[in-house]
Amino acid sequence: MEFDRQLILYCRAGYEGECAAQVQAVAAEAGVHGFCRAVPDTGYLGFNAPDAAALAGWFEHLELDELVFARQLFLAGEPLEQLAPEDRLTPILRALAGQVFGGVLVETPDAEATRPLMRLCRKFRVPLERALEHRGMLRPGDPERPLLHLLFTDSTTVIPGRSRPGQGSPWPMGIPRLKLGRGAPSRSALKLEEALVTLLDADEREATLRPGLEAVDLGAAPGGWTWQLVRDGLMVTAVDNGPLAPELAASPQVEHRREDGFAFRPDRPVEWLVCDMVEQPSRVAELMADWLARGDCRRALFNLKLPMRRRQQAVADCRERIEARLARAGIGIRLSIRQLYHDRDEVTAYLRRV
Ligand SMILES: C[S@@+](CC[C@H](N)C(=O)[O-])C[C@H]1O[C@@H](n2cnc3c(N)ncnc32)[C@H](O)[C@@H]1O
Numbered sequence: 001m002e003f004d005r006q007l008i009l010y011c012r013a014g015y016e017g018e019c020a021a022q023v024q025a026v027a028a029e030a031g032v033h034g035f036c037r038a039v040p041d042t043g044y045l046g047f048n049a050p051d052a053a054a055l056a057g058w059f060e061h062l063e064l065d066e067l068v069f070a071r072q073l074f075l076a077g078e079p080l081e082q083l084a085p086e087d088r089l090t091p092i093l094r095a096l097a098g099q100v101f102g103g104v105l106v107e108t109p110d111a112e113a114t115r116p117l118m119r120l121c122r123k124f125r126v127p128l129e130r131a132l133e134h135r136g137m138l139r140p141g142d143p144e145r146p147l148l149h150l151l152f153t154d155s156t157t158v159i160p161g162r163s164r165p166g167q168g169s170p171w172p173m174g175i176p177r178l179k180l181g182r183g184a185p186s187r188s189a190l191k192l193e194e195a196l197v198t199l200l201d202a203d204e205r206e207a208t209l210r211p212g213l214e215a216v217d218l219g220a221a222p223g224g225w226t227w228q229l230v231r232d233g234l235m236v237t238a239v240d241n242g243p244l245a246p247e248l249a250a251s252p253q254v255e256h257r258r259e260d261g262f263a264f265r266p267d268r269p270v271e272w273l274v275c276d277m278v279e280q281p282s283r284v285a286e287l288m289a290d291w292l293a294r295g296d297c298r299r300a301l302f303n304l305k306l307p308m309r310r311r312q313q314a315v316a317d318c319r320e321r322i323e324a325r326l327a328r329a330g331i332g333i334r335l336s337i338r339q340l341y342h343d344r345d346e347v348t349a350y351l352r353r354v
Pocket of ligand 1: 185224241277
């Protein structure tokens with residue numbers, strides 16, 4: 001089977017329009033012209049380009065990090081339809097015959113209608129992997145081999161596809177399985193944890209999330225993000241007029257400052273600035289850029305709350321403001337902006353000096 005029919009992207013249900021507009025724009029910049037087939041609230045979409053070779057060539061270099069609203073991506077082949085519930089495996093193996101993969105992700109869109117298929121995906125994975133291995137079609141962890149994606153859009157239809165190892169999300173459906181740690185003051189702790197495992201690589205996490213380093217958390221209450229950083233051993237200044245969870249407030253690693261997050265500055269530079277204040281995204285973006293430009297922090301991780309309309313433009317506007325401010329300061333940066341699983345009507349940004 002050729003995997004060159006369309007690019008499949010998963011996104012938050014309700015964000016298909018934003019995801020489609022962005023992938024079309026990114027593709028067009030690379031000279032690949034195409035159109036999206038997106039049905040609202042399905043949690044996924046397909047980008048088709050009449051020039052299949054151009055699509056495949058562009059996909060080779062495409063990184064998930066370039067697409068704000070996409071959780072996962074793969075290049076798809078022909079959908080396999082009318083799979084019999086008693087034997088879905090045989091036609092899939094037949095269609096994939098002759099190919100060798102380095103791993104398998106069995107997935108379904110994260111949407112109301114398809115969520116019940118998650119059970120099927122979980123049950124199907126092990127027999128599929130066994131069957132592929134038995135036929136020499138799976139070499140787990142082989143970095144030279146593509147990953148196989150199987151996207152169930154209903155219980156009898158699957159879209160097969162491939163991605164480069166490391167190109168998409170390592171987690172099925174682009175959703176890391178995280179469990180809220182005991183003692184976390186709010187579920188927001190998971191939001192920061194997801195950002196840290198998604199936007200930083202292992203080396204970066206090891207170097208920057210360790211005892212001895214300092215962080216400032218703007219809009220910290222009740223303390224989920226602060227708790228997450230404390231767990232990694234950092235000293236945290238938690239800035240918020242609201243109360244922190246009492247146990248966290250009593251921690252020797254935490255200093256609670258009841259101040260305005262837009263006015264607070266640390267006495268000396270810190271490694272991390274994190275910010276979850278519910279504020280206009282442009283204001284937050286300017287603030288984050290200013291901290292970096294003035295050398296108050298080395299890296300910033302923050303949420304940008306999205307407006308009801310023109311959400312893609314709001315993200316682009318924040319990016320422009322940050323890039324312009326740091327260009328004026330002569331500071332090289334890298335900025336990743338992604339809508340993560342735990343982000344509702346918001347995106348998470350990670351800004352660092354390079
Ligand atoms: C979504 S909550 C933060 C949740 C937090 N990240 C956690 O993990 O528990 C937003 C917080 O921002 C605070 N906030 C909003 N505007 C602020 C400002 N100008 N200065 C300081 N805190 C602010 C609010 O008081 C609120 O506690």
